[in-house]
Amino acid sequence: MTVTKTETLPVRSGDDVVRVRQRVRALAIEIGLGLVDQTKIVTAASELARNTLDYGGGGDVRIEIVQAGMRKGLRLTFEDHGPGIADIEQAMTDRFTTGRGMGLGLGGAKRLSNEFHIESTPGSGTRVTIARWK
Protein backbone atom coordinates (compact mmCIF):
# COMPACT_ATOMS: atom_id res chain seq x y z
CA MET A 1 0.00 0.00 0.00
CA THR A 2 1.29 3.44 -0.89
CA VAL A 3 0.40 6.85 0.40
CA THR A 4 -0.15 9.30 -2.44
CA LYS A 5 -1.09 12.38 -0.45
CA THR A 6 -0.74 13.45 3.18
CA GLU A 7 -1.89 16.45 5.10
CA THR A 8 -2.20 17.22 8.79
CA LEU A 9 -4.81 19.46 10.38
CA PRO A 10 -5.13 20.65 13.96
CA VAL A 11 -8.08 19.57 16.09
CA ARG A 12 -8.10 22.17 18.83
CA SER A 13 -11.42 23.98 18.55
CA GLY A 14 -14.97 23.52 17.35
CA ASP A 15 -14.06 25.41 14.19
CA ASP A 16 -11.23 22.94 13.57
CA VAL A 17 -13.77 20.09 13.73
CA VAL A 18 -15.77 21.84 11.01
CA ARG A 19 -12.64 22.29 8.90
CA VAL A 20 -11.70 18.62 9.30
CA ARG A 21 -15.15 17.61 8.05
CA GLN A 22 -14.83 19.90 5.04
CA ARG A 23 -11.35 18.65 4.15
CA VAL A 24 -12.33 14.98 4.51
CA ARG A 25 -15.34 15.62 2.27
CA ALA A 26 -13.15 17.27 -0.38
CA LEU A 27 -10.64 14.42 -0.41
CA ALA A 28 -13.40 11.78 -0.39
CA ILE A 29 -14.77 13.41 -3.52
CA GLU A 30 -11.27 13.59 -5.00
CA ILE A 31 -10.81 9.82 -4.76
CA GLY A 32 -14.26 9.24 -6.20
CA LEU A 33 -16.18 7.95 -3.18
CA GLY A 34 -19.94 7.91 -3.73
CA LEU A 35 -22.25 10.18 -1.79
CA VAL A 36 -23.19 7.63 0.87
CA ASP A 37 -19.56 6.62 1.45
CA GLN A 38 -18.53 10.27 1.62
CA THR A 39 -21.22 10.86 4.22
CA LYS A 40 -20.06 7.85 6.24
CA ILE A 41 -16.40 8.82 6.39
CA VAL A 42 -17.20 12.48 7.10
CA THR A 43 -19.53 11.45 9.93
CA ALA A 44 -16.91 9.09 11.38
CA ALA A 45 -14.32 11.88 11.13
CA SER A 46 -16.65 14.24 12.94
CA GLU A 47 -17.08 11.76 15.81
CA LEU A 48 -13.36 11.15 16.19
CA ALA A 49 -12.45 14.83 15.87
CA ARG A 50 -14.92 15.68 18.61
CA ASN A 51 -13.48 12.98 20.88
CA THR A 52 -9.96 14.29 20.25
CA LEU A 53 -11.15 17.73 21.25
CA ASP A 54 -13.45 16.87 24.16
CA TYR A 55 -11.57 14.01 25.81
CA GLY A 56 -8.08 14.20 24.38
CA GLY A 57 -7.68 17.89 25.12
CA GLY A 58 -7.02 18.58 21.43
CA GLY A 59 -4.61 17.04 18.98
CA ASP A 60 -4.40 16.62 15.26
CA VAL A 61 -5.48 14.48 12.36
CA ARG A 62 -3.40 13.12 9.52
CA ILE A 63 -5.43 12.67 6.37
CA GLU A 64 -3.96 10.39 3.71
CA ILE A 65 -4.98 9.20 0.31
CA VAL A 66 -3.80 5.61 0.07
CA GLN A 67 -3.60 3.21 -2.81
CA ALA A 68 -3.49 -0.58 -2.82
CA GLY A 69 -3.31 -1.94 -6.36
CA MET A 70 -6.10 -0.23 -8.24
CA ARG A 71 -8.00 0.69 -5.10
CA LYS A 72 -7.93 4.11 -3.55
CA GLY A 73 -8.87 4.92 -0.04
CA LEU A 74 -8.91 7.62 2.56
CA ARG A 75 -7.12 7.02 5.84
CA LEU A 76 -7.50 9.26 8.86
CA THR A 77 -5.36 9.15 11.98
CA PHE A 78 -6.52 11.16 14.99
CA GLU A 79 -3.94 11.61 17.69
CA ASP A 80 -3.89 13.36 21.02
CA HIS A 81 -1.71 13.43 24.11
CA GLY A 82 -4.55 13.52 26.57
CA PRO A 83 -5.40 11.19 29.45
CA GLY A 84 -5.85 8.10 27.27
CA ILE A 85 -8.43 5.36 27.71
CA ALA A 86 -7.97 2.78 30.46
CA ASP A 87 -10.52 0.27 29.21
CA ILE A 88 -10.81 0.38 25.43
CA GLU A 89 -13.39 -2.38 25.23
CA GLN A 90 -15.68 -0.48 27.55
CA ALA A 91 -15.12 2.78 25.64
CA MET A 92 -16.03 1.02 22.38
CA THR A 93 -19.34 -0.21 23.80
CA ASP A 94 -22.36 1.65 22.47
CA ARG A 95 -23.97 3.91 25.08
CA PHE A 96 -20.87 4.02 27.25
CA THR A 97 -19.84 7.59 27.95
CA THR A 98 -17.85 9.39 30.61
CA GLY A 99 -19.16 12.72 29.35
CA ARG A 100 -22.58 13.96 28.38
CA GLY A 101 -22.53 12.13 25.06
CA MET A 102 -24.58 9.26 23.75
CA GLY A 103 -21.62 6.91 23.74
CA LEU A 104 -21.93 6.26 20.03
CA GLY A 105 -18.84 7.95 18.63
CA LEU A 106 -16.26 5.16 18.75
CA GLY A 107 -18.60 2.28 17.92
CA GLY A 108 -20.27 4.37 15.23
CA ALA A 109 -16.95 5.40 13.66
CA LYS A 110 -15.98 1.72 13.51
CA ARG A 111 -19.24 0.73 11.80
CA LEU A 112 -18.91 3.59 9.33
CA SER A 113 -15.38 2.62 8.28
CA ASN A 114 -13.82 -0.32 6.47
CA GLU A 115 -10.85 -0.33 8.82
CA PHE A 116 -10.64 0.77 12.42
CA HIS A 117 -7.76 0.71 14.82
CA ILE A 118 -7.43 2.24 18.26
CA GLU A 119 -4.40 2.47 20.53
CA SER A 120 -4.35 4.25 23.82
CA THR A 121 -2.02 4.50 26.75
CA PRO A 122 -3.39 5.93 29.98
CA GLY A 123 -1.46 9.05 30.81
CA SER A 124 0.03 9.54 27.37
CA GLY A 125 -2.69 9.69 24.74
CA THR A 126 -4.89 8.09 22.14
CA ARG A 127 -4.56 7.30 18.45
CA VAL A 128 -7.47 6.19 16.32
CA THR A 129 -7.04 5.25 12.67
CA ILE A 130 -9.86 4.63 10.22
CA ALA A 131 -9.96 3.98 6.49
CA ARG A 132 -12.65 3.88 3.89
CA TRP A 133 -11.92 2.26 0.53
CA LYS A 134 -13.49 2.99 -2.81
Place this chain on the structure above:
Amino acid sequence: MDRIPILKLGGVLIVTIQVDMHDRLALALEEDLTAMIARTGARGVLLEISALEIVDSFIGRMLVSIAAVSRVLDAETVVAGMRPAVAITLVELGLELTGIRTALNVERGMALIQARISEEDDGHGSDRDRHED
Protein backbone atom coordinates in the same frame (compact mmCIF):
# COMPACT_ATOMS: atom_id res chain seq x y z
CA MET B 1 -23.15 35.71 19.13
CA ASP B 2 -24.79 34.23 16.01
CA ARG B 3 -28.23 32.77 16.44
CA ILE B 4 -30.39 30.68 14.20
CA PRO B 5 -33.63 32.47 13.26
CA ILE B 6 -36.94 30.94 14.35
CA LEU B 7 -40.04 31.57 12.27
CA LYS B 8 -43.57 31.29 13.58
CA LEU B 9 -46.30 30.10 11.25
CA GLY B 10 -49.67 29.47 12.84
CA GLY B 11 -48.98 27.42 15.95
CA VAL B 12 -45.75 26.05 14.58
CA LEU B 13 -42.16 27.20 15.04
CA ILE B 14 -40.00 26.61 12.02
CA VAL B 15 -36.22 26.46 12.08
CA THR B 16 -34.03 25.95 9.06
CA ILE B 17 -30.67 24.60 10.08
CA GLN B 18 -28.25 25.62 7.39
CA VAL B 19 -24.91 26.10 9.00
CA ASP B 20 -22.41 23.64 10.29
CA MET B 21 -23.51 23.68 13.91
CA HIS B 22 -21.08 24.05 16.74
CA ASP B 23 -21.72 23.77 20.47
CA ARG B 24 -22.61 27.34 21.30
CA LEU B 25 -24.99 27.69 18.39
CA ALA B 26 -26.71 24.41 19.24
CA LEU B 27 -27.18 25.43 22.87
CA ALA B 28 -28.45 28.89 21.89
CA LEU B 29 -30.99 27.34 19.52
CA GLU B 30 -32.26 25.01 22.21
CA GLU B 31 -32.66 27.91 24.64
CA ASP B 32 -34.34 30.17 22.11
CA LEU B 33 -36.77 27.46 21.05
CA THR B 34 -37.70 26.60 24.62
CA ALA B 35 -38.34 30.26 25.47
CA MET B 36 -40.38 30.77 22.33
CA ILE B 37 -42.57 27.69 22.84
CA ALA B 38 -43.30 28.87 26.37
CA ARG B 39 -44.05 32.42 25.21
CA THR B 40 -46.16 31.62 22.17
CA GLY B 41 -47.78 28.36 23.23
CA ALA B 42 -46.65 26.82 19.95
CA ARG B 43 -47.82 23.24 19.49
CA GLY B 44 -45.21 22.14 17.01
CA VAL B 45 -41.55 22.56 16.13
CA LEU B 46 -40.42 21.89 12.60
CA LEU B 47 -36.68 21.49 12.10
CA GLU B 48 -35.72 21.68 8.44
CA ILE B 49 -32.32 20.01 7.93
CA SER B 50 -32.02 19.49 4.17
CA ALA B 51 -28.85 21.60 4.15
CA LEU B 52 -27.09 19.37 6.68
CA GLU B 53 -24.48 17.21 4.99
CA ILE B 54 -24.07 15.03 8.04
CA VAL B 55 -25.80 14.37 11.33
CA ASP B 56 -23.33 13.10 13.89
CA SER B 57 -23.99 12.13 17.50
CA PHE B 58 -23.58 15.76 18.55
CA ILE B 59 -26.29 17.08 16.22
CA GLY B 60 -28.38 13.99 16.93
CA ARG B 61 -28.23 14.71 20.63
CA MET B 62 -29.31 18.29 19.98
CA LEU B 63 -32.32 17.12 17.94
CA VAL B 64 -33.35 14.59 20.58
CA SER B 65 -32.93 17.13 23.34
CA ILE B 66 -35.01 19.79 21.52
CA ALA B 67 -37.73 17.18 21.01
CA ALA B 68 -37.69 16.19 24.68
CA VAL B 69 -37.99 19.76 25.95
CA SER B 70 -40.68 20.57 23.39
CA ARG B 71 -42.70 17.56 24.46
CA VAL B 72 -42.67 18.69 28.06
CA LEU B 73 -44.08 21.99 26.82
CA ASP B 74 -46.74 20.14 24.81
CA ALA B 75 -45.22 20.76 21.39
CA GLU B 76 -44.34 18.03 18.93
CA THR B 77 -41.06 18.02 17.00
CA VAL B 78 -40.81 17.00 13.38
CA VAL B 79 -37.51 16.85 11.50
CA ALA B 80 -37.99 17.52 7.82
CA GLY B 81 -35.83 17.13 4.75
CA MET B 82 -33.12 14.76 5.97
CA ARG B 83 -30.94 13.76 3.01
CA PRO B 84 -31.11 10.07 2.14
CA ALA B 85 -27.34 9.60 2.56
CA VAL B 86 -27.61 11.14 6.01
CA ALA B 87 -30.49 8.85 6.96
CA ILE B 88 -28.53 5.76 5.86
CA THR B 89 -25.48 6.89 7.80
CA LEU B 90 -27.51 7.57 10.96
CA VAL B 91 -28.68 3.98 11.07
CA GLU B 92 -25.12 2.68 10.90
CA LEU B 93 -23.95 5.20 13.45
CA GLY B 94 -26.54 3.67 15.76
CA LEU B 95 -28.44 6.87 16.41
CA GLU B 96 -32.12 6.60 17.11
CA LEU B 97 -34.01 9.83 16.97
CA THR B 98 -36.17 8.96 19.96
CA GLY B 99 -39.37 10.94 20.16
CA ILE B 100 -38.84 12.62 16.82
CA ARG B 101 -41.05 12.20 13.81
CA THR B 102 -39.51 12.70 10.42
CA ALA B 103 -41.04 14.04 7.21
CA LEU B 104 -39.77 14.16 3.65
CA ASN B 105 -40.10 17.93 3.41
CA VAL B 106 -41.47 21.01 5.17
CA GLU B 107 -44.89 20.69 3.58
CA ARG B 108 -45.41 17.16 4.85
CA GLY B 109 -43.91 18.09 8.19
CA MET B 110 -46.43 20.91 8.57
CA ALA B 111 -49.24 18.53 7.63
CA LEU B 112 -48.10 16.07 10.33
CA ILE B 113 -48.10 18.75 12.99
CA GLN B 114 -51.42 20.26 11.88
CA ALA B 115 -53.02 16.82 11.95
CA ARG B 116 -51.82 16.29 15.49
CA ILE B 117 -53.06 19.68 16.63
CA SER B 118 -56.57 19.23 15.21
CA GLU B 119 -56.76 15.64 16.48
CA GLU B 120 -55.94 16.78 19.99
CA ASP B 121 -58.26 19.76 19.85
CA ASP B 122 -61.10 17.44 18.81
CA GLY B 123 -60.26 15.05 21.62
CA HIS B 124 -60.24 17.79 24.25
CA GLY B 125 -63.12 19.77 22.79
CA SER B 126 -66.03 17.33 22.94
CA ASP B 127 -66.95 13.69 23.38
CA ARG B 128 -68.56 13.67 19.98
CA ASP B 129 -66.19 11.00 18.64
CA ARG B 130 -65.89 8.89 21.73
CA HIS B 131 -68.74 6.52 20.98
CA GLU B 132 -67.13 5.29 17.79
CA ASP B 133 -64.82 2.77 19.44
